[in-house]
Amino acid sequence: MYRKILLPIDITEPxxxxxxxxxxxxxxxxxxxEMRLVNVQSLLPVAFLDYVPENFDLQMRxxxxxxxxxxxxxxxxxPERVSTTLLFGPVYQKVxxxxxxWGADLIVLCSHRPGMDRFLIGSNATTIVNHAQCSVLVVRGVAA
Structure with a gap:
């Protein structure tokens, strides 16, 4: 039923x-x-480029x-059934x-329970659910 499962991960939320x-x-x-883990990182603002080492982006990558x-x-x-990719930019757009x-037929992502902060600033999970061309399974995050 699902040949390719895309799994966006947030390494700051183990x-x-x-x-x-x-x-x-x-x-x-x-x-x-097949599974593909994808991690999306924000781009470094241009204003910060003068304050980081010359090869900072390569080291970070x-x-x-x-x-x-x-x-x-x-x-x-x-191992041949699991791949990874690292992307830079807006999370929901990149996912x-x-x-x-990649041709994913399912996206599995974890999300916090909706709170007031999510209603005010939006949620990547909500946008992914609303705009994905494939099925999306949202796994609720662990309780605080």
Whole structure:
């Protein structure tokens, strides 16, 4: 049923990431699906470029790719069935574009319970649910 499961992860939220991975992993086992972990980082504002080392973006990219690869390495699936990608830009736009380009039939993402801050500033999860061309499974985050 699901051949390709896209899993947006937030490495700053390990408990939520672990929870989403557990759900996606079980689905991937049941359907023998491929999994792709995607992490989206914000772009560094141009005003900050004078204050960071010359190769800061390259160092950051390598460190993040290593961290994502370590997370992917813990997934109980054959390594050839798990891939990772690191993207930069607006979260929901990059996730939706990756899902479409990769041909995902399911996006599994973890989300906080809606609160007033989400109603005022919006939510990446809400936008992904509303605009994805494939099915989306939202796993609620762990309780505080």
């Amino acid at each position: 408990a939520m990431t672990d929870r989403a991975i557990a759900v996606a992993q079980e689905l991937a086992k049941a359907f023998n699906s 390598h460190a993040l790719e290593k961290e994502i690869a370590e997370i992917a390495g813990k997934i109980d699936r054959p 939706l574009a990756e899902a479409e380009e």
